[in-house]
Amino acid sequence: MDPHLLRTFIAVATTGSFSAAAAELGYTQSAVSQHIAALENSLGTALLTRRPVAPTPAGERLLEHAGAILLRIEAARADVRRVVGEPPGEIVFAATPLAGATRVARALTQLRQTRPGIAVTFEVARRDEVARGVASGAYHLGLVDGIAAPSDPLKLPDVGAVRTSAVAQDKLVVVLPDDHPLARRKRLGLPALVDARWIDAPDVAAPLPDLRAATETDGIRAALTYSGTDILCLLALVAAGHGLAVLPASLDLPADVAAVPVHAPRLVHRTELLYGHLDEPQATDLVAALTAPAIRRTN
Structure with a gap:
């Protein structure tokens, strides 16, 4: 064909x-x-x-x-x-915006220590772009994040034979303005927030369709849609009162934004490594740096 x-x-x-x-x-x-x-x-x-x-x-x-x-x-x-034409010691790597910048930076530092002079191309892309890039061979490796039940893998686009490995797992928080009436709560359940104002930012926050599926409700509707990948822009929108968002608990937040742990439904922020073939030693080394330890749990 x-x-x-x-x-x-x-x-x-x-x-x-x-x-x-x-x-x-x-x-x-x-x-x-x-x-x-x-x-x-x-x-x-x-x-x-x-x-x-x-x-x-x-x-x-x-x-x-x-x-x-x-x-x-x-x-x-x-x-x-x-195999026939790629310069030796080169790796092309992509990650979603919240897949762990600190982890990526630390892993690349370790890679440069074990393979001095390696050429690295690092891109930030959306989850489906990372998955398709790994499947097509455009990227050696990809790091993606999203929400899932604690024992479930991430739901990824059907792109064929792409292998996955768990890298990290974190709690989730509802992010809201610091002066919001719920900002001092010890914890929040998403079912109680179905009628709240939400920001739909699928590339940097928990996608609203995923939250609706988890709460088994048609609520949790967008008051504002943000299609970018800049987390600071999203946090500024939250601080200004345009809506709530669900983010990983480990994220550093500005003073004008509060974070309240999500206790129901039981969900986590999960990060996974995507890869196809690992024939190149430099790719194998980067995998080892990114998956050591294989998974970190904070819940």
Whole structure:
């Protein structure tokens, strides 16, 4: 199955338009139509309806596989390039904003001590970007964070064969303005806060859909949405009274923000290491630095 045809199919199916897919991919609309026709001919079935443009049942099924197929192809290409052409002593690493800057800095210091002169590229990215980057081979390693039940792993995008290893586990707190009526509580249960004002900041705080699922309620709705990755900006929004957020307890907070431990439901802030193949010694060394000790519990 030609990956170029698959990529075109995904673009048309997700944009719902041949012209929009052509603009996105840099093709002519005629070329896009030819790609879709060639893919349909090779599979012997229609994959898209034309008016409106939407996946057929067969197209929906293919769409479930197409992204993973392209990721595996990209991973294979990256592995081959790494074997034959990647400069020795280079590592590309990514982490989510709250995956532990101190831990990352300490691990990179240890790596430089064991492998002087190593070239390191470190990026901060969203959770799905880190997972896809590791799966495609763009990153050697990734560090991601999120909330989960104490014994559960993180829920990650379905990106194929990516291995995970627990790195740290922390308590959760509700973050609110220091002058908020609940700021002096010893603990708070999320079910009691379903009608409060919340900030939806899925890349730096506990995502609101996860909190709704944990509390089994349709409450916990966003009064404000923050799509950035700057934790200081989020804390400034909280301090100004725009809404509450759930964050790891170990986070350093400014004086105008209070943190009250979450006691129900029982959730934790979890950090996990993502990796594919660890053929390079420098990647193995970084894994050892990031996972020593394998898991730290504070609850």
